[in-house]
Amino acid sequence: MAEDNNREMAMGAVAPSASTPDDPFLVNFSTGFEYVNPKDWPSRKKWIMTSVLSVTGFNRIMVSTIMAPALSTIAQELHMSGTEAIMAMSVYLLATAFGPLVIGPLSEVYGRKPVLHATNIWFLVWNIVCGFSRNRAELLAARLLAGFGASAIYALGGGVLGDVWRPEQRGRSLGLYLLIPLLGATVGPILGGFIVEGTTWRWIFWSTSILQGVMIVGSIPLFSETHAPTILRKKAEHLRKITGDPRYFTEEDVLALGRSISWVLMRSLSRPMRLLLFHPIVQVQACLSAFSYGILYLVLSTFSDLYVKQYQESTSISGLHYIAICLGEVAGGQIARPLMDFVFNKMTRRADGVSKPEFHVPLMLPGAILTPIGLFIYGWAAQRHLQWVIVDIGAALLCFGMQMGGQAMQAYVIDTYPNHTSSASAASQFLRSMTAFGFPLFAPTMYAALGYGWGNSLLAFCAIGIGIPAPLFIWLYGPKLRARAPSSY
Template sequence: MVGIFGGDKELIADITASSMSLENGEKKYTGTIATSASTPEDPFLVKFSHSFECENPKDWPMLKKWTVTGVLSVTGFNRIMVSTIMAPALSTIALELHMNSTEAVMAMSVYLLATAFGPLVIGPLSEVYGRTPVLHATSIWFLIWNFVCGFSYNKGTLIAARLLAGFGASAIYALGGGVLGDVWRPEQRGQSLGLYMLIPLLAVAVGPLLGGFITEGTTWRWMFWSTSILQAFMIIASIPFFSETHAPTILRQEARRLRKATGDRRYYTEAERLDVGRSVSWILMRSLSRPMRLLLFHPIIQIQACLSAFAYGLLYLVLSTFSDLYIKQYHESISTSGLHYIAICLGEVVAAQVGGPLMDFVFDKMKQRSNGTPSPEFRIPIMIPGSLLTPIGLFLYGWAAQKNAHWIVVDFGAALLCFGMQISGQAMQAYIIDTYPDHTSSASAASQFLRSLTAFGFPLFAPKTYAALGYGWGNSLLAFLAIVIGIPAPLLVWLYGPRLRAKTLSSY
């Protein structure tokens, strides 16, 4: 049983009867196996307490918390690296597989299209079956299709394999926020997010850098074969070190164990009580529809999704054209052009490490001022510097490239752009985790849907935009949009966030 027992009439009756057990003078099993956290109101309700055999993940030792976080972070590294590894080799792949420039960019971007739809399924499933089986299943799926990419001898096979590999890779976007919300308390949100993002953000630079050297030194196919070998090692290593973090799943497992050990079927969890009388299909449809319901009917999710979509689109627009800029305008080799992605990586990594502790510091100070009452809006203040730095970085990067300024100026502008976007995005991600603690994975999937679409779409029109406007006015246009969209957003969330949250429908 996984919290779905619509057809089990005996269990339904037992759970219903358990709520009346005290009135009938019944006593719960008192043997050494029974470790449920009973309350005076209902002795058969299984929940976390000091006597519970399996601890609340939020109370785990720090070493165990960081181990789980680290496993997820390392897993994210390979999946994100594969999303960008093709960038320096697009022209080479296009020539060999007879693709035009748009088709070549699509072969890279279609991976991101899959990350729009994958979390819509993977996120809810992790809230029904738990994080562990979903993580391992999607890791194997990603391994298979990424390996197939290396054996693609026509553009159709490559694009299809990239799409399917991206579906498996997309699990990291749904599971990341969910696991961090499972394990870390709000006071530790910034630090955990910052360190969790450290390794995946390195992948943004390592991917194109590695892709450039592989393409020059051997065939581009080794981009996929080498990352598949790495993925296989990661799957093997993650099995013993990744523990289940989803609290309702842990409690369901304990309730099932108690029912089997005691022979008393009245032990149940809050999640199981919600599912009483529901069919398997109803539970799955309710869960699978949750991300889209959040996106359609929850203004907080809509705001966060639009902001992250714009930022993510900008990031992948820069990633898809950055190498091309240095090859065509600065006449550098493919491998040398890949080195410039280090600037993008540094901007994001520094932002994550600065923004995380700063977020916790601001949260703690504002919590003290509100007499110890926390609020998700306490994440918002650090979005303001991020929203200011983003357009500044766009202007600097665009006009430095337009005027053929020294490469370090262009790189600094790109780093500043990514620094600003990462600071703002990290704060908004923490805001969503705090606002939707019960369904963080579904909320993350809802916002991921829009940003993956823009990450897929923005690179497709980037070549024509820069060809028509140049890097200067092309980036200036994007900077003006960043000013209009990005700067008012933190103020609006700060002012109206509490009111919108108060009117929000249940995420169940």
């Protein structure tokens, strides 16, 4: 309370000159090495922050898919129907739709560090509970709550990358950050298949909990606060304390002038939905990424079943086909990594050194073309029972295209909303998680009615109708939309 009063006194004393960059009481990164701008940190420290988030994302994403090969076993032991078993896997993704809407804004109020550590522990507790579930209700509830904690990575990932990396380094940082988490989505079913055959399905959760515990211990000393406004706020508080002068303030204090803490908190918590409802750029990105994410989880949830039922493979061997998906995603991300920075820097030079977020857009178009091609190959090869390698090539090409386009789109949003990247990421993640939750539920019915050929062709036609116009729309109208967009504060 005393600190809040000091802040009000400070704002009352210096608010008239708050917009002056050289105001002696305006706290910024111009002085003090210990408070250096995260974007100016040494590369080694930046990579440590990026690696902590990357490894954390690996486990949380792996847990979302590791149940896939065990669904029939879990359904039999806990007396669940096939749909209920799929729901047990998908409810985790439902939680990741709503979690970032709270977690993202909180990280912009209290900082990335406390939010990361708190959600790490929350996820660990409920993932352990999943392994001890005795009935379907307990499993569904524990998966839902574990998913809420896991959802932090979807908000914090983009936020931390935006905190420490500059636009011209966006491809490099995104590519290496996503490398490990991309492995998680496909390593999960492979690992799950061998665990189910070798021991009980409960070790799916206990083994990932052990890994989570190790990561928590490692992240506590390694991860530093990256959120610039939080760093500056702590610096201002420190200066007010050691000098006894209440006039030190930050730019964030100016924005909150005359507002209560509850108003600031509610304004922050409403930000993701305001961005989704009133910012066309976020709407386009959210719809495009939601469709791609839904297709990815539709494929992940049915891929093992395809090889077990139509190619008569064992559960563990069927899980090895997820390697094709993994290779497609990793290759897409790593090829996009240097291309993104090359195209961005080349277009910036052509524009006389003036960069724009739209310079990330050209790389979206190849991804939009490759995605439906992969769907056609995968669907009709499976329909006609062709050699399994052709099916895998189609799935790999599908994931290659989605990853390349999605990575470029994510970079565009980070650069468009540098001050509220976590909230913008949370807005898009809401739709992404809803489709990831919903698409696997209708997949069995769709394939039973249309077969793999026409079922995937239907998805391919939708991908053409959504994926190709989107980058053209952003390229033509993105600058105007950004200029007219209301403030994200």
